Amino acid sequence: MVKKKIVLELKDVHKIYKMGEVEVKALRGVSLKIYKGDFASIMGPSGSGKSTLMHIIGALDLPTNGEVYIDKTNINNYTENQLAGIRGKKIGFVFQEFNLIQTLTALENVRLPMLFQEVEDRKCHCEDILKSVGLGERLDHKPTELSGGQQQRVAIARSLANNPDIILADEPSGALDSKSSKEILKLLYTLNKKGKTIIIITHDKNIAEKTKRQIKIKDGLIVEDKNVKIK
Amino acid sequence: MIGLVPFVIKNLKRRKLRSWLTIIGVIVGVLAIVSLMSLAQGLQDSITSEFDRMGARKITVASKFLTFGGASESGFTNEDVQEIERIFDVDFVVPAIESVVRINYNNELSFINITGYKIDNLEEFFEQEDMTILRGACFSNSRSRDIIVGYDYYNDYENLFKRRIDVGTRLRLGTQTYNVVGVLDDTGDQRKNRRMFVSIENIREITNVKEEIIDKIYVIIKENRDIEAVGERIDERLDRFRGRDDYDVNTPARTAEQQREILNIVSIVVIGIASISLLVGGVGIMNSMYTSVVERKKEIGILKAIGAKNTDILTIFLLEAGIIGLIGGFLGTLGGIGLAISVSVIADLLGAEFAYSINPLVCFFGLGFSFLVGIISGFLPAYQASKHEPIESLREE
Known part of the structure:
Protein backbone atom coordinates (compact mmCIF):
# COMPACT_ATOMS: atom_id res chain seq x y z
CA MET A 1 0.00 0.00 0.00
CA VAL A 2 1.41 3.34 -1.06
CA LYS A 3 1.71 5.72 1.86
CA LYS A 4 0.02 8.96 0.87
CA LYS A 5 1.83 12.22 1.41
CA ILE A 6 0.30 14.46 4.06
CA VAL A 7 -0.02 17.98 2.67
CA LEU A 8 -1.84 19.45 5.65
CA GLU A 9 -2.13 18.41 9.27
CA LEU A 10 -3.95 19.95 12.19
CA LYS A 11 -3.19 18.60 15.68
CA ASP A 12 -5.70 19.38 18.39
CA VAL A 13 -6.37 22.86 17.10
CA HIS A 14 -8.36 25.26 19.24
CA LYS A 15 -9.44 28.76 18.27
CA ILE A 16 -10.90 31.08 20.85
CA TYR A 17 -12.18 34.58 20.05
CA LYS A 18 -12.50 37.14 22.78
CA MET A 19 -15.55 39.37 22.36
CA GLY A 20 -15.10 41.76 25.26
CA GLU A 21 -15.40 39.62 28.35
CA VAL A 22 -17.03 36.74 26.50
CA GLU A 23 -14.93 33.94 24.99
CA VAL A 24 -16.20 32.24 21.86
CA LYS A 25 -14.69 28.82 21.21
CA ALA A 26 -14.92 28.45 17.46
CA LEU A 27 -12.74 25.32 17.33
CA ARG A 28 -12.47 22.97 20.29
CA GLY A 29 -9.75 20.52 19.40
CA VAL A 30 -9.72 19.70 15.70
CA SER A 31 -7.29 17.13 14.39
CA LEU A 32 -7.17 16.51 10.69
CA LYS A 33 -4.88 15.14 8.02
CA ILE A 34 -5.29 16.04 4.39
CA TYR A 35 -3.48 13.79 1.94
CA LYS A 36 -2.16 14.60 -1.47
CA GLY A 37 -4.84 13.94 -4.04
CA ASP A 38 -7.73 14.27 -1.60
CA PHE A 39 -10.96 15.70 -2.92
CA ALA A 40 -12.48 16.68 0.39
CA SER A 41 -15.40 18.74 1.57
CA ILE A 42 -15.81 20.30 4.98
CA MET A 43 -19.47 20.75 5.65
CA GLY A 44 -21.28 22.32 8.54
CA PRO A 45 -24.10 24.68 9.35
CA SER A 46 -23.65 28.34 10.09
CA GLY A 47 -21.71 28.77 13.34
CA SER A 48 -20.18 25.32 13.19
CA GLY A 49 -16.65 26.66 12.94
CA LYS A 50 -16.10 25.75 9.30
CA SER A 51 -15.08 29.30 8.33
CA THR A 52 -12.60 29.41 11.19
CA LEU A 53 -11.27 26.03 10.15
CA MET A 54 -10.93 27.30 6.57
CA HIS A 55 -9.00 30.36 7.79
CA ILE A 56 -6.57 28.15 9.70
CA ILE A 57 -6.16 25.64 6.87
CA GLY A 58 -5.61 28.56 4.50
CA ALA A 59 -2.96 30.17 6.78
CA LEU A 60 -5.13 33.26 7.07
CA ASP A 61 -5.18 32.82 10.82
CA LEU A 62 -3.28 30.90 13.51
CA PRO A 63 -4.78 28.72 16.24
CA THR A 64 -4.96 29.68 19.87
CA ASN A 65 -3.75 26.21 20.78
CA GLY A 66 -2.65 23.21 18.80
CA GLU A 67 -0.37 22.82 15.81
CA VAL A 68 -0.72 23.39 12.12
CA TYR A 69 1.57 21.74 9.57
CA ILE A 70 1.53 22.65 5.94
CA ASP A 71 3.68 20.36 3.85
CA LYS A 72 5.24 19.12 7.10
CA THR A 73 6.23 22.65 8.18
CA ASN A 74 4.88 23.91 11.47
CA ILE A 75 3.50 27.38 10.87
CA ASN A 76 2.42 28.19 14.41
CA ASN A 77 5.10 30.82 14.94
CA TYR A 78 5.05 32.28 11.47
CA THR A 79 4.90 36.03 10.99
CA GLU A 80 2.25 37.57 8.77
CA ASN A 81 4.75 37.89 5.93
CA GLN A 82 5.71 34.22 6.26
CA LEU A 83 2.05 33.21 6.26
CA ALA A 84 1.57 35.29 3.11
CA GLY A 85 4.37 33.28 1.54
CA ILE A 86 2.62 30.03 2.49
CA ARG A 87 -0.64 31.31 1.04
CA GLY A 88 1.10 32.35 -2.14
CA LYS A 89 3.06 29.15 -2.72
CA LYS A 90 1.22 26.31 -1.02
CA ILE A 91 -2.43 27.27 -1.12
CA GLY A 92 -4.67 28.44 -3.91
CA PHE A 93 -7.84 30.22 -2.81
CA VAL A 94 -11.17 30.17 -4.59
CA PHE A 95 -13.82 32.40 -3.07
CA GLN A 96 -17.59 32.34 -3.28
CA GLU A 97 -17.68 35.89 -4.70
CA PHE A 98 -14.78 35.16 -7.10
CA ASN A 99 -12.85 38.18 -5.71
CA LEU A 100 -11.07 39.05 -8.92
CA ILE A 101 -9.33 42.41 -9.26
CA GLN A 102 -11.71 44.41 -11.44
CA THR A 103 -9.07 46.59 -13.08
CA LEU A 104 -7.10 43.63 -14.39
CA THR A 105 -7.79 41.31 -17.29
CA ALA A 106 -8.29 37.57 -16.82
CA LEU A 107 -4.65 36.93 -17.71
CA GLU A 108 -3.39 39.67 -15.37
CA ASN A 109 -5.52 38.29 -12.53
CA VAL A 110 -3.99 34.86 -13.02
CA ARG A 111 -0.46 36.33 -13.05
CA LEU A 112 -0.93 38.23 -9.81
CA PRO A 113 0.06 35.43 -7.37
CA MET A 114 3.23 34.85 -9.39
CA LEU A 115 4.07 38.55 -9.09
CA PHE A 116 3.88 38.44 -5.31
CA GLN A 117 6.06 35.31 -5.10
CA GLU A 118 8.52 36.89 -7.53
CA VAL A 119 8.17 33.88 -9.79
CA GLU A 120 9.35 34.54 -13.30
CA ASP A 121 6.41 35.64 -15.31
CA ARG A 122 6.19 33.09 -18.06
CA LYS A 123 3.32 34.31 -20.13
CA CYS A 124 2.62 30.98 -21.68
CA HIS A 125 2.19 29.33 -18.31
CA CYS A 126 -0.71 31.58 -17.30
CA GLU A 127 -2.22 31.45 -20.76
CA ASP A 128 -2.08 27.66 -20.65
CA ILE A 129 -3.82 27.59 -17.29
CA LEU A 130 -6.61 29.78 -18.61
CA LYS A 131 -6.94 27.57 -21.66
CA SER A 132 -7.11 24.50 -19.42
CA VAL A 133 -10.15 25.97 -17.64
CA GLY A 134 -11.80 26.75 -20.95
CA LEU A 135 -11.05 30.48 -21.16
CA GLY A 136 -8.45 30.58 -23.89
CA GLU A 137 -10.59 33.09 -25.81
CA ARG A 138 -11.08 35.41 -22.85
CA LEU A 139 -7.52 36.26 -21.85
CA ASP A 140 -7.93 40.02 -22.30
CA HIS A 141 -11.40 40.29 -20.86
CA LYS A 142 -11.98 42.12 -17.63
CA PRO A 143 -14.20 40.55 -14.93
CA THR A 144 -17.07 42.86 -15.85
CA GLU A 145 -17.00 41.32 -19.31
CA LEU A 146 -17.30 37.74 -18.01
CA SER A 147 -20.23 35.72 -16.70
CA GLY A 148 -20.27 34.44 -13.11
CA GLY A 149 -19.18 31.00 -14.18
CA GLN A 150 -16.35 32.43 -16.28
CA GLN A 151 -15.18 34.63 -13.44
CA GLN A 152 -15.03 31.64 -11.15
CA ARG A 153 -12.98 29.80 -13.77
CA VAL A 154 -10.55 32.72 -13.79
CA ALA A 155 -10.43 32.51 -9.99
CA ILE A 156 -9.65 28.79 -10.20
CA ALA A 157 -6.97 29.50 -12.79
CA ARG A 158 -5.50 32.13 -10.47
CA SER A 159 -5.42 29.62 -7.65
CA LEU A 160 -3.33 27.31 -9.88
CA ALA A 161 -0.78 29.95 -10.92
CA ASN A 162 1.94 28.97 -8.43
CA ASN A 163 1.13 25.24 -8.61
CA PRO A 164 0.09 25.03 -4.98
CA ASP A 165 -0.27 21.85 -2.94
CA ILE A 166 -3.85 22.62 -1.96
CA ILE A 167 -6.78 24.34 -3.66
CA LEU A 168 -9.05 25.73 -0.96
CA ALA A 169 -12.49 26.62 -2.30
CA ASP A 170 -14.94 28.46 -0.07
CA GLU A 171 -18.49 27.85 -1.38
CA PRO A 172 -17.15 27.94 -4.96
CA SER A 173 -20.57 27.65 -6.56
CA GLY A 174 -22.46 29.68 -3.97
CA ALA A 175 -22.91 32.66 -6.26
CA LEU A 176 -23.67 30.68 -9.42
CA ASP A 177 -26.71 29.24 -11.14
CA SER A 178 -27.12 25.47 -11.17
CA LYS A 179 -25.62 24.98 -14.62
CA SER A 180 -22.51 27.04 -13.85
CA SER A 181 -22.33 25.38 -10.46
CA LYS A 182 -22.13 21.95 -12.08
CA GLU A 183 -19.46 23.16 -14.48
CA ILE A 184 -17.32 24.49 -11.67
CA LEU A 185 -17.58 21.32 -9.65
CA LYS A 186 -16.75 19.32 -12.74
CA LEU A 187 -13.69 21.49 -13.26
CA LEU A 188 -12.55 20.94 -9.69
CA TYR A 189 -13.11 17.23 -10.10
CA THR A 190 -11.01 17.27 -13.27
CA LEU A 191 -8.21 19.08 -11.45
CA ASN A 192 -8.35 16.47 -8.73
CA LYS A 193 -8.08 13.69 -11.28
CA LYS A 194 -4.90 15.37 -12.48
CA GLY A 195 -3.50 15.12 -8.98
CA LYS A 196 -4.54 18.37 -7.28
CA THR A 197 -5.61 18.27 -3.63
CA ILE A 198 -8.97 20.02 -3.35
CA ILE A 199 -10.77 21.10 -0.18
CA ILE A 200 -14.24 22.57 -0.55
CA ILE A 201 -15.88 24.44 2.32
CA THR A 202 -19.64 24.28 2.02
CA HIS A 203 -22.92 24.25 3.88
CA ASP A 204 -24.61 22.52 0.96
CA LYS A 205 -25.11 18.76 1.35
CA ASN A 206 -25.52 18.32 -2.40
CA ILE A 207 -22.06 19.72 -3.00
CA ALA A 208 -20.50 17.73 -0.17
CA GLU A 209 -21.95 14.49 -1.48
CA LYS A 210 -20.05 14.94 -4.72
CA THR A 211 -16.67 14.83 -2.99
CA LYS A 212 -14.65 11.71 -2.22
CA ARG A 213 -13.91 12.60 1.37
CA GLN A 214 -16.67 14.13 3.42
CA ILE A 215 -15.79 15.86 6.65
CA LYS A 216 -18.52 17.25 8.86
CA ILE A 217 -17.98 19.86 11.51
CA LYS A 218 -20.34 20.85 14.26
CA ASP A 219 -19.89 23.11 17.28
CA GLY A 220 -16.18 23.40 16.64
CA LEU A 221 -15.44 19.70 16.40
CA ILE A 222 -15.15 17.23 13.54
CA VAL A 223 -18.04 14.84 13.95
CA GLU A 224 -17.62 12.81 10.79
CA ASP A 225 -14.81 12.08 8.34
CA LYS A 226 -15.51 9.45 5.73
CA ASN A 227 -14.23 8.43 2.32
CA VAL A 228 -16.83 7.56 -0.24
CA LYS A 229 -16.77 6.28 -3.76
CA ILE A 230 -18.39 8.67 -6.19
CA LYS A 231 -19.33 8.28 -9.80
CA MET B 1 8.77 46.09 -7.16
CA ASP B 52 31.64 90.71 -15.70
CA ARG B 53 30.58 93.73 -17.78
CA MET B 54 31.65 96.10 -15.03
CA GLY B 55 35.18 95.13 -15.64
CA ALA B 56 37.85 94.31 -13.20
CA ARG B 57 39.36 97.81 -12.77
CA LYS B 58 36.64 100.00 -11.21
CA ILE B 59 36.20 100.63 -7.51
CA THR B 60 33.39 102.85 -6.23
CA VAL B 61 33.85 104.86 -3.06
CA ALA B 62 30.50 106.20 -1.90
CA SER B 63 29.10 107.90 1.14
CA LYS B 64 26.99 105.63 3.34
CA PHE B 65 24.52 108.38 4.09
CA LEU B 66 23.82 109.79 0.66
CA THR B 67 20.48 111.49 0.51
CA PHE B 68 18.38 111.28 -2.60
CA GLY B 69 18.68 114.34 -4.75
CA GLY B 70 22.04 115.67 -3.62
CA ALA B 71 25.27 115.16 -1.74
CA SER B 72 25.06 114.86 2.00
CA GLU B 73 27.14 116.62 4.63
CA SER B 74 29.30 113.51 4.95
CA GLY B 75 30.40 113.50 1.31
CA PHE B 76 33.98 113.57 0.05
CA THR B 77 36.36 116.43 -0.59
CA ASN B 78 39.17 117.06 -3.03
CA GLU B 79 41.59 116.05 -0.25
CA ASP B 80 39.97 112.64 -0.10
CA VAL B 81 40.38 112.35 -3.86
CA GLN B 82 44.06 113.28 -3.58
CA GLU B 83 44.62 110.67 -0.86
CA ILE B 84 43.27 107.99 -3.16
CA GLU B 85 45.27 109.24 -6.11
CA ARG B 86 48.46 108.75 -4.10
CA ILE B 87 47.92 104.97 -3.96
CA PHE B 88 50.42 103.38 -6.32
CA ASP B 89 48.03 100.99 -8.08
CA VAL B 90 45.48 103.67 -8.85
CA ASP B 91 45.47 104.76 -12.49
CA PHE B 92 43.05 107.67 -12.26
CA VAL B 93 40.10 108.91 -10.27
CA VAL B 94 36.75 110.37 -11.36
CA PRO B 95 34.84 112.24 -8.68
CA ALA B 96 31.08 112.46 -9.27
CA ILE B 97 27.87 113.93 -7.98
CA GLU B 98 24.49 112.31 -8.68
CA SER B 99 21.20 114.07 -8.47
CA VAL B 100 17.65 114.37 -9.71
CA VAL B 101 16.85 117.68 -11.36
CA ARG B 102 13.95 119.33 -13.01
CA ILE B 103 14.14 119.65 -16.75
CA ASN B 104 12.22 121.69 -19.25
CA TYR B 105 12.34 120.40 -22.77
CA ASN B 106 10.08 121.74 -25.42
CA ASN B 107 7.74 123.07 -22.73
CA GLU B 108 7.54 119.68 -21.12
CA LEU B 109 8.53 119.60 -17.47
CA SER B 110 9.96 116.47 -15.94
CA PHE B 111 12.57 115.17 -13.54
CA ILE B 112 15.66 113.36 -14.74
CA ASN B 113 18.57 111.47 -13.20
CA ILE B 114 21.79 113.32 -13.81
CA THR B 115 25.44 112.71 -12.94
CA GLY B 116 28.21 115.28 -12.91
CA TYR B 117 31.74 113.97 -13.50
CA LYS B 118 35.13 115.61 -13.29
CA ILE B 119 35.90 115.53 -16.98
CA ASP B 120 39.65 114.77 -16.76
CA ASN B 121 40.07 111.14 -18.01
CA LEU B 122 36.33 110.99 -18.66
CA GLU B 123 36.61 109.38 -22.08
CA GLU B 124 38.75 106.59 -20.66
CA PHE B 125 36.28 106.22 -17.79
CA PHE B 126 33.38 105.93 -20.24
CA GLU B 127 35.33 103.20 -22.01
CA GLN B 128 35.62 101.30 -18.72
CA GLU B 129 31.88 101.68 -18.25
CA ASP B 130 31.05 100.44 -21.78
CA MET B 131 29.65 103.88 -22.53
CA THR B 132 30.45 104.98 -26.08
CA ILE B 133 29.41 108.14 -27.87
CA LEU B 134 26.93 107.23 -30.60
CA ARG B 135 26.41 110.74 -31.89
CA GLY B 136 28.35 113.96 -31.26
CA ALA B 137 31.32 114.09 -28.90
CA CYS B 138 32.37 114.09 -25.26
CA PHE B 139 32.84 117.30 -23.23
CA SER B 140 35.56 119.66 -24.38
CA ASN B 141 35.78 121.76 -21.24
CA SER B 142 34.22 121.75 -17.82
CA ARG B 143 32.75 125.22 -17.82
CA SER B 144 30.66 125.35 -20.96
CA ARG B 145 27.10 124.24 -20.44
CA ASP B 146 27.35 121.00 -22.35
CA ILE B 147 25.31 117.87 -21.66
CA ILE B 148 25.47 114.26 -22.83
CA VAL B 149 22.25 112.21 -22.85
CA GLY B 150 21.63 108.47 -22.49
CA TYR B 151 20.49 106.29 -25.38
CA ASP B 152 16.80 106.18 -24.49
CA TYR B 153 16.41 109.95 -24.87
CA TYR B 154 17.42 109.52 -28.50
CA ASN B 155 15.94 106.14 -29.35
CA ASP B 156 13.05 105.41 -26.97
CA TYR B 157 11.99 109.01 -26.43
CA GLU B 158 8.24 108.36 -26.78
CA ASN B 159 8.21 107.04 -23.22
CA LEU B 160 10.14 110.09 -21.98
CA PHE B 161 9.43 113.23 -23.98
CA LYS B 162 7.31 113.78 -27.07
CA ARG B 163 10.35 114.74 -29.10
CA ARG B 164 13.69 113.08 -29.64
CA ILE B 165 16.71 114.64 -27.99
CA ASP B 166 19.69 114.77 -30.30
CA VAL B 167 23.00 116.58 -30.69
CA GLY B 168 22.23 120.30 -30.75
CA THR B 169 19.04 120.06 -28.70
CA ARG B 170 18.77 122.67 -25.98
CA LEU B 171 17.52 121.67 -22.53
CA ARG B 172 16.67 123.87 -19.58
CA LEU B 173 18.02 122.54 -16.29
CA GLY B 174 17.37 124.69 -13.29
CA THR B 175 17.76 128.25 -14.44
CA GLN B 176 20.26 127.54 -17.18
CA THR B 177 20.09 126.24 -20.70
CA TYR B 178 22.31 123.34 -21.69
CA ASN B 179 23.40 122.21 -25.09
CA VAL B 180 23.41 118.50 -26.01
CA VAL B 181 26.85 117.71 -27.38
CA GLY B 182 26.68 113.93 -27.35
CA VAL B 183 24.31 110.92 -27.30
CA LEU B 184 25.47 107.65 -25.77
CA ASP B 185 25.04 104.29 -27.45
CA ASP B 186 22.92 101.55 -25.87
CA THR B 187 24.73 100.30 -22.77
CA GLY B 188 22.25 97.50 -22.06
CA ASP B 189 21.64 99.11 -18.68
CA GLN B 190 18.48 101.14 -18.39
CA ARG B 191 19.91 103.12 -15.50
CA LYS B 192 22.61 104.50 -17.80
CA ASN B 193 20.36 104.74 -20.87
CA ARG B 194 17.98 107.01 -18.97
CA ARG B 195 20.53 109.30 -17.38
CA MET B 196 22.08 112.60 -18.46
CA PHE B 197 25.67 113.64 -17.85
CA VAL B 198 27.32 117.02 -17.24
CA SER B 199 30.60 118.20 -15.75
CA ILE B 200 30.88 118.24 -11.96
CA GLU B 201 31.15 122.00 -11.99
CA ASN B 202 27.88 122.29 -13.89
CA ILE B 203 25.98 119.97 -11.59
CA ARG B 204 27.12 122.00 -8.63
CA GLU B 205 25.68 125.04 -10.31
CA ILE B 206 22.40 123.29 -11.12
CA THR B 207 21.93 121.85 -7.64
CA ASN B 208 23.58 124.60 -5.58
CA VAL B 209 26.02 122.12 -4.01
CA LYS B 210 29.02 123.40 -2.00
CA GLU B 211 32.20 123.26 -4.01
CA GLU B 212 34.10 120.83 -1.80
CA ILE B 213 31.48 118.09 -1.53
CA ILE B 214 31.64 115.01 -3.78
CA ASP B 215 29.13 112.10 -3.69
CA LYS B 216 31.18 109.34 -5.18
CA ILE B 217 34.70 108.68 -6.23
CA TYR B 218 35.19 106.25 -9.08
CA VAL B 219 38.64 104.75 -8.93
CA ILE B 220 40.17 103.06 -11.96
CA ILE B 221 43.14 100.92 -11.00
CA LYS B 222 46.08 100.04 -13.19
CA GLU B 223 45.86 96.92 -15.31
CA ASN B 224 46.57 93.47 -13.86
CA ARG B 225 46.30 94.60 -10.28
CA ASP B 226 44.47 92.76 -7.51
CA ILE B 227 41.33 94.85 -7.26
CA GLU B 228 40.32 93.47 -3.87
CA ALA B 229 43.73 94.33 -2.42
CA VAL B 230 43.59 97.86 -3.84
CA GLY B 231 40.09 98.22 -2.42
CA GLU B 232 41.46 97.28 1.00
CA ARG B 233 44.21 99.89 0.70
CA ILE B 234 41.76 102.61 -0.25
CA ASP B 235 39.61 101.66 2.73
CA GLU B 236 42.58 101.81 5.12
CA ARG B 237 43.88 105.09 3.75
CA LEU B 238 40.55 106.85 3.87
CA ASP B 239 39.89 105.52 7.32
CA ARG B 240 43.17 106.99 8.55
CA PHE B 241 42.61 110.24 6.70
CA ARG B 242 38.96 110.84 7.50
CA GLY B 243 38.89 109.28 10.94
CA ARG B 244 35.33 108.07 10.53
CA ASP B 245 33.60 105.13 8.84
CA ASP B 246 30.88 106.91 6.90
CA TYR B 247 31.69 105.51 3.47
CA ASP B 248 31.78 102.21 1.55
CA VAL B 249 34.49 100.96 -0.77
CA ASN B 250 32.80 98.72 -3.33
CA THR B 251 34.65 96.52 -5.74
CA PRO B 252 32.61 94.79 -8.46
CA ALA B 253 32.93 91.50 -6.62
CA ARG B 254 31.68 93.00 -3.37
CA THR B 255 28.81 94.76 -5.08
CA ALA B 256 27.80 91.63 -6.92
Missing part, protein backbone atom coordinates in the same frame (compact mmCIF):
# COMPACT_ATOMS: atom_id res chain seq x y z
CA ILE B 2 9.05 47.03 -10.83
CA GLY B 3 6.52 44.30 -11.63
CA LEU B 4 3.92 46.07 -9.50
CA VAL B 5 4.15 49.35 -11.49
CA PRO B 6 1.67 48.34 -14.25
CA PHE B 7 -0.78 47.20 -11.55
CA VAL B 8 -0.31 50.51 -9.73
CA ILE B 9 -0.87 52.55 -12.89
CA LYS B 10 -4.10 50.66 -13.57
CA ASN B 11 -5.26 51.47 -10.06
CA LEU B 12 -4.62 55.15 -10.67
CA LYS B 13 -6.45 55.03 -14.00
CA ARG B 14 -9.44 53.41 -12.28
CA ARG B 15 -10.04 56.61 -10.34
CA LYS B 16 -8.93 59.09 -12.97
CA LEU B 17 -10.80 62.14 -11.76
CA ARG B 18 -9.62 61.80 -8.20
CA SER B 19 -6.06 61.13 -9.32
CA TRP B 20 -6.02 64.22 -11.53
CA LEU B 21 -7.50 66.46 -8.87
CA THR B 22 -4.77 65.28 -6.50
CA ILE B 23 -2.09 65.79 -9.14
CA ILE B 24 -3.24 69.38 -9.72
CA GLY B 25 -2.38 70.19 -6.12
CA VAL B 26 1.18 69.01 -6.73
CA ILE B 27 1.43 70.78 -10.10
CA VAL B 28 0.61 74.15 -8.53
CA GLY B 29 3.26 73.74 -5.86
CA VAL B 30 6.02 72.56 -8.19
CA LEU B 31 5.11 75.18 -10.81
CA ALA B 32 5.51 77.95 -8.25
CA ILE B 33 8.84 76.62 -6.98
CA VAL B 34 10.36 75.91 -10.41
CA SER B 35 9.29 79.24 -11.91
CA LEU B 36 10.60 81.20 -8.94
CA MET B 37 13.88 79.28 -8.91
CA SER B 38 14.29 79.85 -12.65
CA LEU B 39 13.62 83.57 -12.32
CA ALA B 40 15.88 83.86 -9.27
CA GLN B 41 18.64 82.01 -11.11
CA GLY B 42 18.13 84.34 -14.07
CA LEU B 43 18.55 87.35 -11.83
CA GLN B 44 21.68 85.81 -10.30
CA ASP B 45 23.07 85.25 -13.79
CA SER B 46 22.27 88.88 -14.69
CA ILE B 47 24.18 90.06 -11.65
CA THR B 48 27.12 87.87 -12.62
CA SER B 49 27.14 89.07 -16.21
CA GLU B 50 26.76 92.67 -15.07
CA PHE B 51 29.68 92.09 -12.76
CA GLU B 257 28.12 89.60 -3.73
CA GLN B 258 25.92 92.03 -1.80
CA GLN B 259 23.29 91.89 -4.48
CA ARG B 260 23.50 88.12 -4.61
CA GLU B 261 23.12 87.87 -0.85
CA ILE B 262 20.02 90.03 -0.89
CA LEU B 263 18.64 88.05 -3.80
CA ASN B 264 19.39 84.78 -2.03
CA ILE B 265 17.49 85.88 1.06
CA VAL B 266 14.55 87.08 -0.98
CA SER B 267 14.62 83.87 -3.05
CA ILE B 268 14.68 81.66 0.02
CA VAL B 269 11.73 83.49 1.54
CA VAL B 270 9.70 83.47 -1.65
CA ILE B 271 10.49 79.86 -2.50
CA GLY B 272 9.75 78.95 1.09
CA ILE B 273 6.30 80.46 0.72
CA ALA B 274 5.84 78.63 -2.58
CA SER B 275 6.81 75.39 -0.84
CA ILE B 276 3.76 75.77 1.36
CA SER B 277 1.61 75.18 -1.69
CA LEU B 278 3.55 71.98 -2.37
CA LEU B 279 2.93 70.98 1.22
CA VAL B 280 -0.78 71.48 0.60
CA GLY B 281 -0.41 69.26 -2.47
CA GLY B 282 1.17 66.62 -0.24
CA VAL B 283 -1.76 66.80 2.15
CA GLY B 284 -4.02 66.29 -0.85
CA ILE B 285 -2.12 63.12 -1.72
CA MET B 286 -2.43 61.87 1.85
CA ASN B 287 -6.17 62.53 1.86
CA SER B 288 -6.66 60.78 -1.47
CA MET B 289 -4.63 57.77 -0.33
CA TYR B 290 -6.51 57.42 2.96
CA THR B 291 -9.79 57.38 1.04
CA SER B 292 -8.37 54.82 -1.33
CA VAL B 293 -7.23 52.56 1.51
CA VAL B 294 -10.70 52.61 3.05
CA GLU B 295 -12.40 51.90 -0.28
CA ARG B 296 -10.04 49.09 -1.18
CA LYS B 297 -10.02 47.22 2.10
CA LYS B 298 -11.55 44.14 0.51
CA GLU B 299 -9.08 44.26 -2.36
CA ILE B 300 -6.26 44.36 0.17
CA GLY B 301 -7.72 41.25 1.78
CA ILE B 302 -7.87 39.47 -1.58
CA LEU B 303 -4.30 40.40 -2.40
CA LYS B 304 -3.11 39.12 0.96
CA ALA B 305 -5.09 35.92 0.54
CA ILE B 306 -3.37 35.21 -2.76
CA GLY B 307 0.08 35.79 -1.26
CA ALA B 308 0.81 39.53 -1.01
CA LYS B 309 2.99 40.36 1.96
CA ASN B 310 2.58 43.47 4.10
CA THR B 311 5.54 44.96 2.26
CA ASP B 312 3.83 44.30 -1.09
CA ILE B 313 0.75 46.21 0.05
CA LEU B 314 2.94 49.01 1.41
CA THR B 315 4.83 49.15 -1.88
CA ILE B 316 1.65 49.30 -3.97
CA PHE B 317 0.24 52.26 -2.08
CA LEU B 318 3.59 54.04 -1.80
CA LEU B 319 4.10 53.69 -5.54
CA GLU B 320 0.65 55.11 -6.19
CA ALA B 321 1.40 58.13 -4.03
CA GLY B 322 4.87 58.51 -5.53
CA ILE B 323 3.60 58.32 -9.10
CA ILE B 324 1.00 60.99 -8.36
CA GLY B 325 3.81 63.15 -7.03
CA LEU B 326 6.02 62.39 -10.02
CA ILE B 327 3.36 63.20 -12.61
CA GLY B 328 2.52 66.39 -10.74
CA GLY B 329 6.22 67.20 -10.54
CA PHE B 330 6.76 66.62 -14.25
CA LEU B 331 3.82 68.76 -15.33
CA GLY B 332 4.59 71.35 -12.66
CA THR B 333 8.20 71.58 -13.85
CA LEU B 334 7.05 72.10 -17.45
CA GLY B 335 4.54 74.67 -16.27
CA GLY B 336 7.13 76.41 -14.11
CA ILE B 337 9.54 76.72 -17.02
CA GLY B 338 6.71 78.02 -19.20
CA LEU B 339 5.73 80.56 -16.58
CA ALA B 340 9.30 81.79 -16.14
CA ILE B 341 9.66 82.23 -19.90
CA SER B 342 6.29 84.02 -20.08
CA VAL B 343 7.20 86.42 -17.27
CA SER B 344 10.45 87.22 -18.99
CA VAL B 345 8.77 87.78 -22.37
CA ILE B 346 6.04 89.98 -20.90
CA ALA B 347 8.58 92.00 -18.93
CA ASP B 348 10.60 92.46 -22.10
CA LEU B 349 7.53 93.71 -23.97
CA LEU B 350 6.91 96.20 -21.17
CA GLY B 351 10.46 97.48 -21.43
CA ALA B 352 11.78 95.85 -18.28
CA GLU B 353 14.44 93.22 -18.00
CA PHE B 354 13.59 90.02 -16.14
CA ALA B 355 15.84 87.18 -17.08
CA TYR B 356 15.18 83.50 -16.47
CA SER B 357 17.55 80.58 -16.40
CA ILE B 358 16.59 76.97 -17.03
CA ASN B 359 18.87 74.88 -14.89
CA PRO B 360 18.63 71.08 -15.37
CA LEU B 361 19.30 70.71 -11.63
CA VAL B 362 16.18 72.75 -10.88
CA CYS B 363 14.18 70.45 -13.16
CA PHE B 364 15.53 67.33 -11.46
CA PHE B 365 14.86 68.95 -8.11
CA GLY B 366 11.26 69.64 -9.13
CA LEU B 367 10.78 66.01 -10.18
CA GLY B 368 12.67 64.42 -7.32
CA PHE B 369 11.18 66.60 -4.61
CA SER B 370 7.62 66.03 -5.79
CA PHE B 371 8.19 62.26 -5.91
CA LEU B 372 9.54 62.46 -2.39
CA VAL B 373 6.57 64.54 -1.25
CA GLY B 374 4.32 61.85 -2.75
CA ILE B 375 6.13 59.03 -0.97
CA ILE B 376 6.20 60.82 2.37
CA SER B 377 2.56 61.86 2.11
CA GLY B 378 1.53 58.36 1.13
CA PHE B 379 3.49 56.57 3.81
CA LEU B 380 0.97 56.66 6.65
CA PRO B 381 -1.99 55.54 4.53
CA ALA B 382 0.18 52.84 2.92
CA TYR B 383 1.32 51.60 6.30
CA GLN B 384 -2.26 51.45 7.50
CA ALA B 385 -3.21 49.45 4.40
CA SER B 386 -0.39 46.99 4.96
CA LYS B 387 -1.56 46.31 8.50
CA HIS B 388 -5.11 45.32 7.53
CA GLU B 389 -5.95 41.81 8.73
CA PRO B 390 -6.81 39.65 5.71
CA ILE B 391 -9.83 37.93 7.28
CA GLU B 392 -11.39 41.18 8.41
CA SER B 393 -10.66 42.78 5.05
CA LEU B 394 -12.24 39.92 3.11
CA ARG B 395 -15.47 40.41 5.06
CA GLU B 396 -15.88 43.97 3.66
CA GLU B 397 -18.58 44.48 1.07
